[in-house]
Amino acid sequence: MAAHSDGGHTAIVIGGGLAGMLAVTALLGRVDTITVVERDRYPQEPAFRKGVPQARHLHILLSGGERALEELLPGTAAALTGAGARSLYLPRDLLTRTPTGWQRRFDERRHRTLSVTRPVLDAVVREQALRAAAGSATRVEVLEATEAVGLTGDAGRVTGVRIRPRDGGPGGRAERVLPAALVVDASGRGSRTPQWFTALGRAAPQEETVDAGLAYATRMYRPKDPATAPDAGVNVPGWPQCPRGAAYVPVEDGKWLLTLSGVRGHHPPTDAAEFTAFTATIGDPYVHELLARAEPLSPVHGFRDTCNRRRHYERPGALPEGFLVLGDAGCTFNPVYGQGMSVAALGALALRTALADGGLRPGATAAAQRAVARSVEPAWLAAVGSDRPYASPADTTAGPGERLTTWYLDRLAARAAIDPVVGAAFRDVFCLTAPPARLLAPRIVLRTVFLPRRPGLPGPPAVEGR
Ligand SMILES: Cc1cc2nc3c(=O)[nH]c(=O)nc-3n(C[C@H](O)[C@H](O)[C@H](O)COP(=O)(O)OP(=O)(O)OC[C@H]3O[C@@H](n4cnc5c(N)ncnc54)[C@H](O)[C@@H]3O)c2cc1C
Incomplete structure (x- = not known):
């Protein structure tokens, strides 16, 4: 990795939640030091914390996310079932x-x-990530009760993070600067990066909402x-x-x-x-x-804030050198599809793979951000394709491709409920283990478009095939 100014071979991860811990995992062995800046203090035992307000709601980890998590941190699925x-x-x-x-x-x-x-899931992933870090050549430190309040650098390059302690202490709440060669924003749905970019004199990323x-x-x-x-x-x-x-x-x-x-x-x-x-x-x-x-x-x-919102940091010129975005900070989904955590894990895996090919050379972060964006795409298409019928007039308008997706998905979902072949393809894609192209395989298209729509079962069924 190329050393830069006084940031040396150092990375800063803003946010020590799920995406933050997975960003740490993806960066192990790529930098000498990683500093995680987390606004909350972690509880001793799994408990709800202010920084993750959505944690009180039902959270399902899809098979695609579980597999990505397992690749990043082997043994995590067993640790979760053990917990x-x-x-x-x-x-x-x-x-x-x-x-x-x-x-x-x-x-x-x-x-x-x-x-x-969520508190149990986050605690298990954090423990697994910090254990992996302890066994690696990269030194990882976590600054709890510390808030990122801005970026340093200029329009072309981010060189560090301005941080402030949340609870007094000897230095009070004075701000200081942490220099870094790479900053990863994993601060979740409340990310302030668009405003921080403006303060650095560069445009906020283009944003799409449904x-x-x-x-x-x-x-x-x-x-x-x-x-x-x-x-x-x-x-x-x-x-x-x-x-x-x-x-x-x-x-x-x-x-x-x-x-x-x-x-x-x-x-x-x-x-x-x-x-x-x-x-x-x-x-x-x-x-x-x-x-x-x-x-x-x-x-x-x-x-209430359940909007599908995507910030296009991967588009040409959208990202300064030395900066990356992962997890909800880049893309949030309507939670009914249960995708956000899995997308964070798939993004971290894409990041690790992208950086494995040559580390942090100039342009490497933009390439890594494009890889993260590709990993988001299937979940995004599934969510916005299904949500269009409910979208508000202020949202980005649907193109012909997306309108066709909405029509086809509606037919496909009805068929999937009664048809094991279409159902398997539907689950492969909605569980994020196969690309959307799986839904366009000839066999699936024929069954979806030409077989008659049939009603589902009249009541909650027993397991079939026992
Ligand atoms: C109601 C609801 C239900 C959901 N259900 C599901 C589901 O069933 N399945 C699923 O996969 N996903 C679900 N999601 C999505 C899931 O919650 C997110 O995708 C996931 O939490 C993203 O992880 P993250 O690390 O990016 O953000 P978060 O988990 O929100 O973590 C962000 C972290 O950054 C810290 N932070 C924030 N700002 C700063 C700052 N300035 N400085 C320092 N630290 C900061 C916070 O304290 C927090 O620790 C749901 C979301 C909602 C809203």
């Missing part, structure tokens, strides 16, 4: 109600998703009698005629998370009684019936 993460094979262990009926419950086992609360106007509300439960707990999670997503949905899934320690969702005009309430009443208004009564057999363990928490 209580539940393995849900799709479609067997997640009963899904589509607009036309319940999805068939094939015992397919191609895709395992992991279901666990906002379904969705809100979430989540509460934790425990089945009153484990013997009568459901044998699978339940997913009743909203659809245009009934834009209210629910997902009820098991997590660690016998607990279950219920997340309700609704688009504009149908936002789920955060009042406990109204929250329960909302479950009777979604597309199927099954979740409402299950709640009668469970006791709540938490208040209801709401969340």
Whole structure:
């Protein structure tokens, strides 16, 4: 790696959340020192923290994300299940109600998703990443309770980060500069990089948004009698005629998370009684019936900023030298598709691969950012293709290709619910283990376009093929 000014062979990662820890993993062996700047103090035991407000809501790790995580940090999947993460094979262990009926419950086992609360997932990944760092030639230090407040450098190159301690201490809250040859923004959905770029005298990146106007509300439960707990999670997503949905899934320690969702005009309430009443208004009564057999363990928490938002740092000239963006700081998704964490892991893997071919030569960060963008693309197309029917007029408009995607995806999703061949392809792509081109294989197109639309099953099904 080329040393630069007084930043030497040093990288700074802004944000010590999931993408931050995976950025550290991707950079091990590429730089001498990595300093992680994290605004929060990490809790002793897994617990919610202010810097990751979405952590109270249901988080599923898709098989594509699990595989990327495992490649970056071998042993993480076992560590997660050891910490209580539940393995849900799709479609067997997640009963899904589509607009036309319940999805068939094939015992397919191609895709395992992991279901666990975010604090546990983050703690396990952090432990794995810091253990890998301890065994590497790169020195990693984490500055907790320290906030990044700006960048140093000029329009052409970032040379460091301005940081400020969050809680007083001997130096008070005075700002100081950390020089670095490479800065990675992994500060999540609240990233300030566009404003920081403006302060350096360069343009903010081009931004694309598709906002379904969705809100979430989540509460934790425990089945009153484990013997009568459901044998699978339940997913009743909203659809245009009934834009209210629910997902009820098991997590660690016998607990279950219920997340309700609704688009504009149908936002789920955060009042406990109204929250329960909302479950009777979604597309199927099954979740409402299950709640009668469970006791709540938490208040209801709401969340509203669920827009698909992509900042194009990979476009020509969009990135200064010495700077990269990973995770939600670059791209956020409507959470109903469960993609964000997996995309962070796939991006970190792309980053590691890109840097393996020659380290941080001039232009290497721009090339690495393009590789990260390519890893985001399939998830982005799936999310915005599905969300267009709900998008607000202010959003970036859909081109003909995207309109065709929306039409085709709607037909494909209906067919996938009843057809094992189309269903397998659908899951491969939505679980981020195959490129979208898999949905255009001749066999899949023929079955999707020419076979008649048939309704799904009338009620929550038992496993097929046992
Ligand atoms: C309601 C909801 C539900 C979701 N469900 C799923 C799901 O089911 N599956 C899935 O894969 N994804 C899901 N996601 C997406 C997932 O939460 C994100 O993709 C993931 O957290 C991205 O990780 P990140 O590290 O980029 O950001 P974060 O996890 O948000 O971490 C950002 C970190 O940066 C720190 N930070 C921020 N600013 C600064 C600063 N200035 N200085 C220093 N530190 C800073 C924060 O304290 C935090 O630690 C969901 C998102 C939402 C909103």
